[in-house]
Structures are given as C-alpha cells and as structure tokens.
Amino acid sequence: MNDPWLGLQHAVDHEISLLSAALLVAKDEYPSLSCTSYELRVDEYASRLTAELPTQASDALRLSRLNRFLFEDLGFAGDEHDYFNPRNSYLNEVLDRRLGNPISLAIVQITLAQRLGLPLEGVSFPGHFLVRMPLDDGIVVLDPFHRGRTLDLPELRRRARSELSARDIDDQRLAHLLEPASHRAILTRMLRNLRLGYIESEAWDKALRCTDRIVMLDPFDVAESRERGRLYLKLGHHRAACEDFRRYLALMPQADDADAVMAQLIESSSQAGRLH
Numbered sequence: 001m002n003d004p005w006l007g008l009q010h011a012v013d014h015e016i017s018l019l020s021a022a023l024l025v026a027k028d029e030y031p032s033l034s035c036t037s038y039e040l041r042v043d044e045y046a047s048r049l050t051a052e053l054p055t056q057a058s059d060a061l062r063l064s065r066l067n068r069f070l071f072e073d074l075g076f077a078g079d080e081h082d083y084f085n086p087r088n089s090y091l092n093e094v095l096d097r098r099l100g101n102p103i104s105l106a107i108v109q110i111t112l113a114q115r116l117g118l119p120l121e122g123v124s125f126p127g128h129f130l131v132r133m134p135l136d137d138g139i140v141v142l143d144p145f146h147r148g149r150t151l152d153l154p155e156l157r158r159r160a161r162s163e164l165s166a167r168d169i170d171d172q173r174l175a176h177l178l179e180p181a182s183h184r185a186i187l188t189r190m191l192r193n194l195r196l197g198y199i200e201s202e203a204w205d206k207a208l209r210c211t212d213r214i215v216m217l218d219p220f221d222v223a224e225s226r227e228r229g230r231l232y233l234k235l236g237h238h239r240a241a242c243e244d245f246r247r248y249l250a251l252m253p254q255a256d257d258a259d260a261v262m263a264q265l266i267e268s269s270s271q272a273g274r275l276h
C-alpha cells in the first residue's frame with residue numbers, strides 16, 4: 001500500500017493540496033476518517049458559492065462574497081474559548097464544528113478561494129496566521145480567525161511589534177513578514193501547533209507523531225530531528241533518540257545547544273546500552 005505521506009514528501013510544493021494534506025493530519029488521530037467525504041463537502045460549498053456569483057464578478061467582489069458565505073452564512077469562526085484544543089487543528093472537526101484556529105480556518109478559506117480562481121495565499125505572520133491576496137490597488141490582508149476581517153498597515157505593524165518585541169517594523173521588514181508561505185510551511189506550522197498542545201498535556205506519543213510528520217515534510221529541517229530525539233527520549237526509545245541526536249550534531253556541530261544535545265546523546269546511548 002502506498003503511503004500518502006511519502007507522496008507529500010516528494011511532491012512539488014504547489015501541487016500539494018492543503019485540504020487533502022490537512023485531512024491526512026487528521027487521519028492520524030481518526031484512523032477511520034473518510035477524507036473523501038470531507039473533500040466532497042468542501043466541493044459542495046464551492047458549488048453553492050459559485051452559483052451565487054455573477055459571471056463577470058471582480059476578484060474583490062468574489063473575495064467579499066466568499067468571506068460572507070464562509071463566516072456569516074456557514075458560521076465558521078475562531079475558537080476563542082478553547083484555542084489550543086487539538087480539535088481546532090483537525091480539519092474534520094473544524095468542518096463539523098465550524099470552529100478552528102487561524103491555520104485550519106485559513107486552509108478552508110484558501111481552498112474555497114482556489115475553487116473560485118482567486119489567488120488567496122497563506123501568510124505565516126508572527127502570532128496569528130493570516131491570508132493575503134493581490135488586488136488591482138494592492139494587496140489585501142485578512143484575518144481568518146476573526147471572520148476574515150481586513151487588516152490595515154497600522155494594525156499589521158502593531159501585531160508584528162507585539163509578537164516580535166520590536167520598537168518599529170519598517171516597510172521592508174513588514175513586506176518580508178507578509179510574504180506568502182509555502183504549502184509545506186503551512187502544514188508544518190499546523191503540526192507544530194498540534195505538537196505544542198500535546199507537549200503541554202504530556203501526550204508524548206502524539207507529540208512524537210506530529211514531529212515525525214514534520215520531518216517527513218521537510219527532511220532538511222535538522223532542528224526537527226533534535227526535537228524528535230527528545231521526544232523519543234521521553235518515551236524511552238533510546239536507540240532512535242541516539243540516531244536523531246547524532247544526525248543533529250553531525251550537521252550542526254557549532255549549534256548553541258550542541259553541548260546540551262551531546263549530553264542527551266550520552267544519556268540515551270547509556271540507556272540503550274543497558275537495554276541491549
């Protein structure tokens with residue numbers, strides 16, 4: 001049987017379907033999940049939305065109608081009361097409950113936009129994930145967590161200053177922060193959010209699962225090998241931890257935390273030797 005995650009690992013970034021990949025993330029938690037049924041639900045949303053739009057509607061009008069349809073007609077919203085609940089990251093739960101976090105809501109919004117031919121893109125902004133789209137008079141930036149509200153430059157600067165503890169954010173730095181995120185980066189941020197929640201609840205096995213998926217998406221992110229090693233150590237998988245720590249140290253010998261990782265490698269090697 002082909003592993004769809006291996007397909008994601010080798011896929012060209014723009015060919016990765018955010019909706020399908022996010023449902024694969026959910027299938028790790030819900031093994032009997034029918035991804036197709038949820039994809040068909042989103043297709044049905046797109047069909048309803050397309051039928052309501054004039055044939056020659058402008059991009060601005062279509063984006064406005066998309067937001068009204070998603071956040072008013074369907075009632076999707078950000079979960080402000082239980083933000084870190086893992087259900088807010090699993091697309092099946094988001095589509096069932098119509099509640100989510102910024103990334104999961106953005107994925108639904110971007111998917112519908114793609115069905116309408118709109119070039120809506122994700123933005124891995126500090127703090128909350130955002131979306132952006134070019135229009136005739138510039139770029140519009142929206143906050144999917146707050147019902148697709150448009151954000152102006154002063155608010156974007158305030159948010160960036162707050163998250164980055166910076167006195168000022170000049171135009172060049174703000175433009176950099178607003179660059180579109182790759183599909184891999186979006187999925188990785190979703191998995192990191194999930195991992196954070198699982199680490200806080202000490203669900204080490206699920207945190208490890210998230211990290212393993214991140215490593216599959218981006219094998220060149222060496223820091224994730226270190227994080228996976230630490231989670232292996234938490235679970236007593238000492239040999240696997242050794243492999244990840246050795247890889248990290250081989251590729252990052254001058255890292256600031258190299259001494260700490262070496263200590264963890266020695267600890268895990270010692271434990272592995274005892275087990276052997």
